[in-house]
Amino acid sequence: MPQFAPLKNDTFLRALLRQPTEYTPVWLMRQAGRYLPEYRATRARAGSFLGLAKNPDYATEVTLQPLDRYPLDASILFSDILTVPDAMGLGLYFADGEGPKFERPLRTESDVMALQVPDMASLDYVFKAVTQIRTEINGRVPLIGFSGSPWTLACYMVEGQGSREFHTIKKMLYARPDLMHRILDINATAVAQYLNAQIDAGAQAVMIFDSWGGALADGAYQEFSLRYMERVLSRLQREKDGVRIPAIVFTKGGGIWLDEMADIGADALGLDWTVNLGRARALVGDRVALQGNLDPAILFASPEQIRAEVERSLTAYGVPAAGSGHVFNLGHGISQFTPPESVTAMVEAVHNFSRRQRAV
Numbered sequence: 498m499p500q501f502a503p504l505k506n507d508t509f510l511r512a513l514l515r516q517p518t519e520y521t522p523v524w525l526m527r528q529a530g531r532y533l534p535e536y537r538a539t540r541a542r543a544g545s546f547l548g549l550a551k552n553p554d555y556a557t558e559v560t561l562q563p564l565d566r567y568p569l570d571a572s573i574l575f576s577d578i579l580t581v582p583d584a585m586g587l588g589l590y591f592a593d594g595e596g597p598k599f600e601r602p603l604r605t606e607s608d609v610m611a612l613q614v615p616d617m618a619s620l621d622y623v624f625k626a627v628t629q630i631r632t633e634i635n636g637r638v639p640l641i642g643f644s645g646s647p648w649t650l651a652c653y654m655v656e657g658q659g660s661r662e663f664h665t666i667k668k669m670l671y672a673r674p675d676l677m678h679r680i681l682d683i684n685a686t687a688v689a690q691y692l693n694a695q696i697d698a699g700a701q702a703v704m705i706f707d708s709w710g711g712a713l714a715d716g717a718y719q720e721f722s723l724r725y726m727e728r729v730l731s732r733l734q735r736e737k738d739g740v741r742i743p744a745i746v747f748t749k750g751g752g753i754w755l756d757e758m759a760d761i762g763a764d765a766l767g768l769d770w771t772v773n774l775g776r777a778r779a780l781v782g783d784r785v786a787l788q789g790n791l792d793p794a795i796l797f798a799s800p801e802q803i804r805a806e807v808e809r810s811l812t813a814y815g816v817p818a819a820g821s822g823h824v825f826n827l828g829h830g831i832s833q834f835t836p837p838e839s840v841t842a843m844v845e846a847v848h849n850f851s852r853r854q855r856a857v
């Protein structure tokens with residue numbers, strides 16, 4: 498087991514565990530990415546996104562880039578949720594200018610029957626990256642590990658790519674729920690093993706991205722997404738060397754199910770921008786901390802407007818009292834067209850205003 502430097506800034510972890518903080522910690526989903534010129538330069542050297550993500554040296558380099566530019570309170574492993582179905586043999590690739598695709602999506606009953614939990618050794622490049630990042634971060638801020646939710650991974654595995662309507666997977670869900678449940682059962686086992694291996698490698702918190710849970714009908718969400726995230730959480734090691742490893746669950750479009758989400762064993766729930774933070778806080782009470790939820794499009798506005806929206810969001814949450822916690826973030830990933838200076842304005846506004854809020 499590698500020895501890591503002691504943590505200098507644990508504000509993010511304390512907020513997730515609903516302990517008092519001097520200010521509201523902040524990080525951004527997709528904080529390492531194409532909006533940063535230094536990321537584009539490393540990606541050009543690596544040749545491709547997968548060349549970058551599968552090489553621990555490059556993955557470490559780009560994970561640290563946003564931390565060198567902004568006083569962020571957390572770092573997130575540079576990787577992708579689709580590494581898991583790739584390890585299952587589905588053949589992940591990125592066509593130029595398009596999103597992710599699979600060469601061998603799950604379309605027939607025999608495809609589904611042949612699916613297996615991958616050998617975690619085939620994802621060793623991810624765990625190596627986690628350890629290397631944690632080492633090079635040298636205790637500056639905590640490192641978040643992550644995975645897709647069983648349902649969101651299944652969306653890509655069955656559709657073979659991103660989708661607007663999810664016709665193929667929804668047809669399977671309603672016509673052959675037995676096949677759907679088999680995929681989700683395998684995914685839940687794979688995701689739990691994958692996150693536990695990231696924790697062993699040095700991840701100090703984990704996040705489950707349920708990017709497409711919000712595409713499901715009420716009832717279907719609970720049966721096909723929520724229940725499987727609950728199963729993943731129940732299998733996670735929640736303590737490492739005597740320290741709690743908090744788990745964050747983010748269902749995009751899941752605002753209507755927050756009450757149920759608060760009871761599945763997560764430490765914190767991620768929110769998209771459709772939710773009012775004050776109302777969400779009242780609803781979940783002291784069951785979970787909240788993370789979110791600025792509309793990423795606000796980063797296209799002026800620094801003054803960004804500041805005003807940050808203050809509105811922090812005011813909506815209010816000052817965290819004992820038993821509550823707020824981590825500032827966007828409501829979804831940052832756009833590749835975001836001016837980097839907008840992030841400077843956002844992070845500054847979060848730190849300054851949240852300190853002032855606590856001072857009164």
Ligand SMILES: Cc1c2[nH]c(c1CCC(=O)O)Cc1[nH]c(c(CCC(=O)O)c1C)Cc1[nH]c(c(CCC(=O)O)c1C)Cc1[nH]c(c(C)c1CCC(=O)O)C2
Pocket residue numbers: 525526527528529530531540546573574575576577578579595596597643659706708749830833
């Ligand atoms: C659905 C999903 C994916 N990947 C991910 C999700 C869940 C979060 C969400 O809902 O956005 C998660 C993800 N993907 C990436 C991260 C890195 C960590 C971070 O900085 O937050 C994380 C946490 C890097 C990435 N993953 C990807 C990029 C862009 C690739 C590039 O450099 O060309 C990055 C930085 C590729 C990717 N990977 C995926 C898509 C849809 C795309 C294309 C996105 C686009 O073109 O904007 C699948």
